[in-house]
Each structure stands twice: as structure tokens, then as C-alpha cells.
Amino acid sequence: MSVVDQPFPSASPSADAEPGVPSDQQAHRTTVPSRSKPRPPRTRRQITGIRREDVLAFAGAVAAALATTALLWTQLAPFTGIVGYIVVSWVLFVLIYALLVAFDNNRPTVRDRIAAAIVWSLAFVVGGALVFIVIYTGLKGWNALKHLNFYTHDLHSEKPFDPLTKGGVLHAMIGTLIELGIAMAIAAPLGLLVAVFLNEVPGQLNRLVRTFIDAMTALPDVLAGLFIYATLILIFHLPLSGLAAGCALGLTAVSIICRAAYVVLRLVPGGLTEASYALGSGHWRTVWHVTLPTARSGLTTAVILGAARAIGETAPVLLVAGVTQYTNFNPLSGPMNSLPLEAYILVSSGLQQFVYRGFGAAAVLLALVLVLFISARAVGGRGPGQLTSRQLRRLMATSRRDLTRYAERTVAGHMVAPSNTRSTE
Amino acid sequence: MRSGVPSVAQGRKGAVPRKLTYRLSASDRAFRAIARAGGVVVLVLLGLVGAFLFYRASQALHKAGWSFLTTQTWNPNGGGFGIAAVVVGTVLIALVAVVVAAPLAIGTALFISEYSPRSVQRFLVSVIDLMAAVPSVVFGLWGFELLQWRINSVARWINDWFGWIPLFKVTGITPHDTQPTATAYTSSTFAAGLVVALMITPIACSIMREAFSQAPAGEREGAYALGATRWGMIRAVVLPFGAGAMIGGIMLGLGRALGETIAVLLIIAPVFKIQLHILQQGTSSISALIAGHYAEATPFEVSALMAAGLALFALTLLVNFIAAVIVSRSRSGAVSEA
Numbered sequence: 001m002s003v004v005d006q007p008f009p010s011a012s013p014s015a016d017a018e019p020g021v022p023s024d025q026q027a028h029r030t031t032v033p034s035r036s037k038p039r040p041p042r043t044r045r046q047i048t049g050i051r052r053e054d055v056l057a058f059a060g061a062v063a064a065a066l067a068t069t070a071l072l073w074t075q076l077a078p079f080t081g082i083v084g085y086i087v088v089s090w091v092l093f094v095l096i097y098a099l100l101v102a103f104d105n106n107r108p109t110v111r112d113r114i115a116a117a118i119v120w121s122l123a124f125v126v127g128g129a130l131v132f133i134v135i136y137t138g139l140k141g142w143n144a145l146k147h148l149n150f151y152t153h154d155l156h157s158e159k160p161f162d163p164l165t166k167g168g169v170l171h172a173m174i175g176t177l178i179e180l181g182i183a184m185a186i187a188a189p190l191g192l193l194v195a196v197f198l199n200e201v202p203g204q205l206n207r208l209v210r211t212f213i214d215a216m217t218a219l220p221d222v223l224a225g226l227f228i229y230a231t232l233i234l235i236f237h238l239p240l241s242g243l244a245a246g247c248a249l250g251l252t253a254v255s256i257i258c259r260a261a262y263v264v265l266r267l268v269p270g271g272l273t274e275a276s277y278a279l280g281s282g283h284w285r286t287v288w289h290v291t292l293p294t295a296r297s298g299l300t301t302a303v304i305l306g307a308a309r310a311i312g313e314t315a316p317v318l319l320v321a322g323v324t325q326y327t328n329f330n331p332l333s334g335p336m337n338s339l340p341l342e343a344y345i346l347v348s349s350g351l352q353q354f355v356y357r358g359f360g361a362a363a364v365l366l367a368l369v370l371v372l373f374i375s376a377r378a379v380g381g382r383g384p385g386q387l388t389s390r391q392l393r394r395l396m397a398t399s400r401r402d403l404t405r406y407a408e409r410t411v412a413g414h415m416v417a418p419s420n421t422r423s424t425e
Numbered sequence: 426m427r428s429g430v431p432s433v434a435q436g437r438k439g440a441v442p443r444k445l446t447y448r449l450s451a452s453d454r455a456f457r458a459i460a461r462a463g464g465v466v467v468l469v470l471l472g473l474v475g476a477f478l479f480y481r482a483s484q485a486l487h488k489a490g491w492s493f494l495t496t497q498t499w500n501p502n503g504g505g506f507g508i509a510a511v512v513v514g515t516v517l518i519a520l521v522a523v524v525v526a527a528p529l530a531i532g533t534a535l536f537i538s539e540y541s542p543r544s545v546q547r548f549l550v551s552v553i554d555l556m557a558a559v560p561s562v563v564f565g566l567w568g569f570e571l572l573q574w575r576i577n578s579v580a581r582w583i584n585d586w587f588g589w590i591p592l593f594k595v596t597g598i599t600p601h602d603t604q605p606t607a608t609a610y611t612s613s614t615f616a617a618g619l620v621v622a623l624m625i626t627p628i629a630c631s632i633m634r635e636a637f638s639q640a641p642a643g644e645r646e647g648a649y650a651l652g653a654t655r656w657g658m659i660r661a662v663v664l665p666f667g668a669g670a671m672i673g674g675i676m677l678g679l680g681r682a683l684g685e686t687i688a689v690l691l692i693i694a695p696v697f698k699i700q701l702h703i704l705q706q707g708t709s710s711i712s713a714l715i716a717g718h719y720a721e722a723t724p725f726e727v728s729a730l731m732a733a734g735l736a737l738f739a740l741t742l743l744v745n746f747i748a749a750v751i752v753s754r755s756r757s758g759a760v761s762e763a
Contacts, residue, residue: 362566
């Protein structure tokens with residue numbers, strides 16, 4: 001391995017030549033420190049993977065922290081409560097872990113380990129809280145959810161102490177779907193149109209609209225309800241109805257859809273649109289045939305996410321939908337209940353059976369949001385222009401057909417003019 | 426799309442740059458007109474919201490005058506009404522929420538972008554997005570039924586040991602009381618703030634994660650090459666890069682927290698006086714005031730509620746505007762040289 005031992009070093013120093021070793025010992029006489037003592041064999045430092053010391057330090061710290069806290073709680077101090085137990089053992093864990101790591105590491109490593117421990121625990125708290133909320137809602141609502149009548153009946157004839165085998169939230173489910181439909185009928189076209197406008201038509205108006213959309217995101221949802229209440233109901237004397245609720249929800253969803261769609265449209269590669277312009281197509285053709293199809297999956301995701309947000313809004317609905325326990329299919333007349341509103345009303349009534357039904361309604365709502373969300377991820381989640389394997393196969397097949405078509409034409413002696421070629425769609 | 430044609434004049438002296446004009450076809454003109462119309466509709470809608478709120482509120486504002494900002498009670502039909510108490514309540518709830526949510530959001534964002542294994546990263550991002558879409562009423566029910574009772578011990582502990590700080594004082598309860606009443610600490614600013622914190626954490630987190638994951642790879646590797654540990658790299662590269670997004674995300678969360686209605690309405694017990702003790706039962710917020718009072722309101726009372734709504738809108742608008750400025754001024758999203 002060492003070059004020093006060679007009497008005549010080779011002209012090209014080998015790759016592992018150490019600095020300080022002369023390449024030409026005849027010309028420059030440099031004193032090379034003699035190595036009388038044999039160098040200890042070098043071992044490779046392990047820089048990835050999990051080391052045994054780390055595992056031991058971690059496990060030791062966990063055990064020590066839990067044991068110390070248990071001792072404190074049961075024997076030494078008059079502490080009680082599970083929250084305090086967790087907090088104290090966590091603090092002890094971090095301290096002991098730092099100490100253990102400090103035994104065989106330097107200061108920066110200790111700091112790194114403490115930071116890692118804190119970041120992991122913070123993420124764990126957030127994830128745990130989400131899982132806990134979802135499971136809690138499901139468990140608490142299970143008493144009502146397990147009865148089939150919960151999905152097939154409304155609640156108009158039920159007395160407060162009727163068992164859970166009677167009555168359900170069908171009216172709220174229907175109301176939610178109708179209101180969501182109205183909201184999306186307003187918000188999806190408008191949101192997408194404004195996103196296209198922001199992306200395609202520059203100018204003074206563009207900047208103004210962008211500012212307003214940002215301001216609209218800041219609009220608290222209760223104010224959307226208040227606005228609809230002030231206009232449709234107080235001025236145009238519309239009754240409290242599903243239509244008003246749909247309008248209020250639509251108002252809150254426009255800015256969400258618009259911002260999400262705008263981001264997706266901006267990601268459409270400039271090369272694609274420029275190619276379209278270079279081929280001589282106009283603005284509208286480019287938007288319709290290039291920009292929008294390229295961003296299709298992202299736009300769908302934007303709309304579905306907007307729907308998922310709108311479906312859970314309670315405050316606007318609370319102000320303008322009215323409360324009823326009857327099934328109402330007509331959004332134009334009569335109050336219409338919806339799942340979030342029903343959950344709110346039932347739980348705040350405080351009666352045990354109603355609380356169960358309220359949590360059941362919340363669980364159904366959560367399931368709806370989950371379905372919307374998963375479908376959004378299934379449709380979208382790909383960047384613009386990224387195709388599914390099926391789309392890719394279809395595109396390749398079209399392309400191959402075109403190729404054979406051209407070949408046939410050339411054989412037939414036709415010159416293929418560019419304007420005659422079919423674009424590969 | 427229509428700019429960026431290099432001028433010919435740069436190359437040849439004296440040559441007049443060619444005039445490039447284009448004529449829009451009928452369909453293009455129609456397209457632009459429709460797109461503009463969409464923009465105008467949004468302008469008009471939001472303008473109407475603002476104008477209506479202002480118009481309907483003017484009646485109440487006119488009657489109350491400046492005392493609207495300083496009065497604590499809410500009694501529009503007779504006597505005074507004002508937003509001093511509700512604004513303080515709103516801001517305190519939002520501040521509690523932000524103080525709790527900021528570390529959670531930063532930690533989770535760092536975890537997803539820096540610590541979690543690559544293979545689950547996409548899944549975790551989806552989970553956070555899903556958490557942002559969980560309806561606020563679900564959080565509210567959870568806080569109402571469970572959390573505000575469970576955190577009683579925490580609130581009692583804070584009161585016992587930090588009760589001398591005015592913010593944590595609870596009047597009417599002796600410290601170190603071994604048998605406190607069960608409802609002593611429920612329906613408080615603290616409980617509402619905690620629930621709202623969980624609601625805004627995913628929103629702030631997803632903005633931060635986005636910025637963190639865009640921290641330039643070259644600088645990351647540079648830090649590692651200089652011998653930094655992972656935390657050293659995060660402190661030297663990721664956090665400075667994402668600083669703007671961190672502040673912006675927190676401000677955006679603050680905006681959401683200020684306007685949150687249903688969870689707050691479920692938890693708090695309305696009290697119309699300035700409540701600075703965050704552990705004490707009873708507080709109020711603008712959105713909860715509106716949602717709780719509109720139903721049996723007289724026309725004048727509706728006007729007063731609109732005025733309160735206007736104040737809330739102004740507050741959230743201000744916060745969001747500051748957030749937008751901070752995010753756009755920061756380096757986040759910028760590509761590093763080389």
C-alpha cells in the first residue's frame with residue numbers, strides 16, 4: 001500500500017499516494033518521517049446504518065426515563081395523572097439520552113441526537129393526535145353507526161330518549177350532497193376560469209384579481225355565511241334553504257380551488273405551450289388543447305380538494321341553511337340539514353343518545369372527506385404531463401399508427417405536407 | 426408568451442427593429458373576454474362582500490361611534506355594545522393556538538422533509554394534507570367531549586405553579602386545591618386554543634415542508650462535506666432557507682385561527698368582558714359571537730354583528746397580507762447559484 005518503500009517510484013503516482021510523499025526522491029531530498037512503529041490497521045468508519053451504541057443509548061434512555069418516572073409517581077412524590085407522567089418521562093428521556101450519547105461522542109453529535117429526538121417526538125405528537133381524533137370519532141359514533149337505520153332514516157319523529165335503533169342521519173347526508181353539488185356547480189367553473197385567467201391573461205386586472213383572491217382566502221368562513229345571510233336572505237327574502245347554504249359553501253371554495261388550480265397550471269412546461277404556438281395555433285387552441293389537458297389530473301385534484309374543504313364547513317351552513325330533522329330534497333324551499341351542522345347540533349344538545357348520533361354523523365362526514373381525498377390522490381398526485389402507463393400505451397399506439405400511415409403515404413408517392421398530419425392526441 | 430423576442434437592432438447598427446404585431450382571432454378574443462369576465466366576477470363578489478358588510482355595519486357603527494372599539498359588553502338592543510372583549514378573546518385564542526402549533530408544525534415539517542425515510546415521505550405528505558381537510562367540526566367535537574376535560578390537570582398544574590403570572594391566573598380557585606371542581610378549567614381560552622392549534626398545525630406544516638424540501642441540494646451537501654451533522658446541516662442550510670416560509674406558514678395559521686368558528690363556539694362559554702386569564706372559564710371570539718347571536722337578532726343587532734364581522738375581516742386580511750409579504754420576500758423557492 002505504501003509508496004515510500006519502493007526504491008523507484010513509478011512516474012504516475014498511484015491513486016492512494018499520501019500527500020507529502022515525494023514523487024521523485026532523486027531530485028528533492030525530503031525527510032520522510034520514518035515509520036518504525038507499524039501503523040495500526042485502518043478500519044473503515046461506518047457512516048450509515050444503525051450502530052449498536054445508538055440502539056443501546058436509546059433503549060437505555062427509554063428504560064431509565066420510564067423507570068425513574070414510575071418511581072417518582074408511585075413511591076417518592078404525590079404526583080398523579082397520565083399527562084404529567086408522559087411529559088416528565090419524555091423530559092427525563094431527552095436528558096438521559098443526551099448524557100448517554102455524550103459518553104462516547106462529541107458535542108455536535110450530542111446536539112444532533114437531541115434535535116433528532118425532539119423532531120421525532122413532535123412529529124409523533126401530531127400524527128398521534130390525528131389518528132386519535134379519527135379513531136375517537138369513529139369509536140364514539142360506533143354506537144349509532146352499527147345500526148343500519150342510521151343510514152336509512154331521518155330524525156324527525158325521534159324523541160330525545162329513543163334508542164339508537166330508531167332514526168338516523170339520512171336527511172343530513174342528502175342535504176350535504178345537495179349543498180355540495182350546488183357549491184361545486186358555482187365554485188368549480190369559476191375557480192378554474194379565474195385560475196386560467198390568472199395564468200394566461202396578464203395585465204393590470206390580473207394583478208388586482210390575484211390580490212383579491214388572496215384576500216378571499218383570508219375571508220373567515222363565518223363571514224361567507226353572513227354575507228349570504230345579508231344578501232340572499234335579508235335583501236332578496238329567500239328562505240333559509242339548501243340553495244343559500246350551497247352559495248355560501250361555494251363562496252368559501254372558490255378561492256381554494258382557484259389557488260390550487262393556479263399552482264398546477266403554472267407547472268405546465270413552457271416548452272409544450274411554446275411548441276403549440278410555434279405550430280401556429282392561437283391562444284385559445286393552446287389553452288384548450290395543450291395547457292388544460294396537460295394539467296388535467298392536477299385540476300381534478302384541485303376541485304376535489306376544494307369539495308373536501310367545502311363539505312366540512314359548518315359555520316356558513318349554520319347561518320343560512322336552517323335546521324330541520326326532516327328529509328328535504330328541494331334546495332329551493334325549506335330548511336336543509338347537513339352532516340357537519342347535524343353533528344354540531346346533536347352533540348351540543350348534550351343528551352347521550354344525541355351525542356352518539358352526532359359523533360356518528362361526524363364519522364360519516366369524515367368518511368366522505370376521506371373518500372374524496374383518496375379519489376383526489378388517485379386522480380392527481382402526478383405532475384402535469386406525467387402520464388399513467390395506460391395513457392402512455394395509448395399514446396404510443398397512436399404514434400405507431402401515424403408512423404405506418406406516413407410510411408404508406410410515402411410509398412404511395414405522396415409528399416406529406418405538415419398541415420395534413422394529424423396531431424397525436 | 427408574447428414577449429422575449431430578441432431585438433434585431435442589437436446586432437446591426439441603424440437597423441430599425443422589426444415591428445411584430447399579432448391579430449387575435451375571434452375565438453382568442455372570446456376566450457380572453459370570458460377569462461377576464463371570470464376575474465371580474467371574483468372582484469365583484471369580494472367587493473360585494475366587503476361593501477355589504479360595510480353598508481350593513483354602518484348603521485351600528487354610526488350609532489356606536491368610537492365606543493365600538495372600546496366597549497366590552499354586547500347588548501345592541503339597549504345599552505352599549507362593542508368589540509373590545511371579543512377582539513381580545515379572538516386574538517388570545519389565536520395566540521395560544523399559534524404558540525402551540527408553531528413548534529409542532531416546524532417539527533413535523535422537518536421530520537417529513539429531513540428525517541423520515543424516502544419511501545414513506547409521499548405518504549406522510551398525504552396524511553398532513555388529509556389532516557388539513559378534516560372538518561373543523563370533528564376537531565370541535567373532540568375538544569368539546571374529551572380534550573377540555575383531559576387537560577384539566579395540565580391547566581391546574583400551570584395555575585398551581587405559574588399562577589403568579591397574570592396570564593395564567595385563575596380567580597376563584599385556590600392554588601394547590603386537592604379537590605377542585607371538575608368544570609373549573611373547562612371552556613377556557615386555553616382549551617379552545619389547543620383545539621384550534623391542532624387545526625392549524627397541518628396548514629402551517631405543509632407550507633413549511635414545501636419550503637424545506639426545496640432547500641438546495643448543493644448547499645446541503647456542502648454542509649455535510651464540511652463535516653456538519655444532520656442537525657448542523659439543518660441549522661445552517663434548511664432553516665435559514667425556510668425562514669420566510671416558517672413565518673409565513675405561522676401567519677397563515679394565525680389567520681385561520683382568528684376566523685375559526687365552530688370549534689371555538691362549541692368549547693367556550695361566552696363572557697363579554699376582557700378575559701386575560703387564559704385558563705379561566707369563559708371567553709369570547711368574534712366568529713363565535715356571530716354564529717351564536719345571529720339567529721334571534723333584530724335588524725339592528727344584525728347590523729352590529731356585521732360590524733364585528735368587518736373587524737374580523739380586517740384583522741384576518743392584515744395578518745394574511747403580512748404573511749404574503751414575508752413569504753414573497755424570503756429566499757424560499759429561489760434557486761441557488763450553481
